[in-house]
Amino acid sequence: MTRxxxxxxxxxxxxxxEADILAPATRAELANRLAATGLPRVEAASxxxxxLVPQMEGAEEVAAALxxxxxxxxxxxxxxxxxxxxxxxxxxQEVHVSFAATETFQQRNAGSSVEQGLEGAALIVRRAxxxxxxxxVTIGTAFGCPFEGEVDAGHVLDLASxxxxxxxxxVVLADTIGVGVPGQARALVAGALANGIQVGVxxxxxxxxxxxxxxxxVEAGAxxxxxxxxxxxxxxxxPRATGNVATEDLVYLLEREGVETGVDLxxxxxxxxxxxxxxxxxxxxxxYRAGGFPS
Numbered sequence: 001m002t003r004x005x006x007x008x009x010x011x012x013x014x015x016x017x018e019a020d021i022l023a024p025a026t027r028a029e030l031a032n033r034l035a036a037t038g039l040p041r042v043e044a045a046s047x048x049x050x051x052l053v054p055q056m057e058g059a060e061e062v063a064a065a066l067x068x069x070x071x072x073x074x075x076x077x078x079x080x081x082x083x084x085x086x087x088x089x090x091x092x093q094e095v096h097v098s099f100a101a102t103e104t105f106q107q108r109n110a111g112s113s114v115e116q117g118l119e120g121a122a123l124i125v126r127r128a129x130x131x132x133x134x135x136x137v138t139i140g141t142a143f144g145c146p147f148e149g150e151v152d153a154g155h156v157l158d159l160a161s162x163x164x165x166x167x168x169x170x171v172v173l174a175d176t177i178g179v180g181v182p183g184q185a186r187a188l189v190a191g192a193l194a195n196g197i198q199v200g201v202x203x204x205x206x207x208x209x210x211x212x213x214x215x216x217x218v219e220a221g222a223x224x225x226x227x228x229x230x231x232x233x234x235x236x237x238x239p240r241a242t243g244n245v246a247t248e249d250l251v252y253l254l255e256r257e258g259v260e261t262g263v264d265l266x267x268x269x270x271x272x273x274x275x276x277x278x279x280x281x282x283x284x285x286x287x288y289r290a291g292g293f294p295s
Contacts, residue, residue, distance in 0.1 A: 003260045004218060007041035008034045008247045009202070010229035010275070011062070012077055016046065016055045017234030020279065024058035028065035030275060034229060035069035037267040039247070043096060043226075045076045047083035063090035071262075075136070079110045084124045088131055095133050097124045098174070100140040101156050104147035105176070109140070109235075118159060122166035129167065136224075137163045138202055142173040142188060143180035153188060160192040160199075170198035170224060175213065176235055178206025178242065182216035189220040200224025203245045205231060205284070210245035211253055218259065225250055230272035230283030246285030248272060252292060265292045 011031045015022060022030075031044040044066060045059035059076065066074050075094035076087045087095055099117025100106040106114050121137045128135040141148075142156045156173065163171045173188050185201060192199045201217045203210040203226070214225055227247030234242055248268045254261050265287075272288035282289070 002218075002258070003262075004222075004254055005040050005200075005224045006247060006250060006261055006263060007043055007075070007200075007224065007226045008039050008229055009043040009226050009244060010034065010232060010247070012043045012046045012056070013226075013235075013244055014228035014230070014232040016053055018055055018232070018279065021055050021057070022278070024061035025065060026278065028062045030229070030271070030278075031062070031074065032065075032067050032069065033271045033274060034268075035067070035072035035074070037271060038070070038072075038263045039268075040071055040262060041073050041075060041094070043077060044074045044092070047076055047078045047086040060086065060090055063092050066091070073134075078124060080112075080120050081123060081127075084127060088127075093133060094136065095124060095128045096136045096138060096172075097121045098138040098140055100145075100176070101151050101159055102141045102145040102148045105141045105145050108147075114159075118162060121163065121168075125166050125168050134169045136170050136172055136200075137166075137168040138172040138174050139163070140174045140176045143175035143184055144177060146177050153184075153191065156188060157191040160197075161195050164195035164197040168197065170200060171195075172200040172202050172224060172226065174202035174226075175204055175210070178204035178210065180213045181209055182212045185213040185216040186220040189217045189222045193221050198223055200226065202226035204233065204242065205245045206242045211249055214245060214250055215253060215257070218254070229268065229285075230275050230288055231285035232275070232279070232283055243284045246272070246283075246287065248287040249285055252287045256293065
């Protein structure tokens, strides 16, 4: 049976665009609840400037409150070396570093050029490996940019090739604003796999294409999928970008198609229910509202 590694980014990407700022203890509880479902990875925190993303303040407190749970790996996101300096003082086992494929988005999100973002990612990969951590590099706006529109696939694949050459453990192609379609996902994943590196996708469901793109990516050979519990999420620097694809929607799809995830779907739905109560509203995910396959 084929196996896909699911990474829930709810405690980070899912909450960074919320109007309500949740306390570090609550964010850590969400991460721990997700780990208890059997998810192989949880992106628990983001080490960024508090004045720009106040929802992520107290990342070190979140990391300290995480409870090791079987095979689950807890990861943190950084955008630059300053962020990695903070992460390396925590028990987080994995670093995720992100930069954008387009100049305008990279300047707005990180205050640097694409080339500087790539160079910074390569430096963090090297430092992470020296510290005994895995390093994933995510290329944002790989499917389209809110400021520059269409993004040339050849440009994205060149960046992916350079990420692979830098020694990253895997590259994740991100549809930051949810404009991707299945053919695009299939072509980008197949092209990136030519570099001999593990490839994943990070999808937003802004235009209701994320689940279809996820399946196309898996058919093309992707072995890593990012999702967010309940479908919460968005990017503070991407106008009108709505939530990530719901992790439980991905689990339902994959398991029904015979792809092993190792995740307890009922427990994941319960985690989404808990988060909906914390946020005081229904979440966008479909499976958490409809339930799994009727027994």
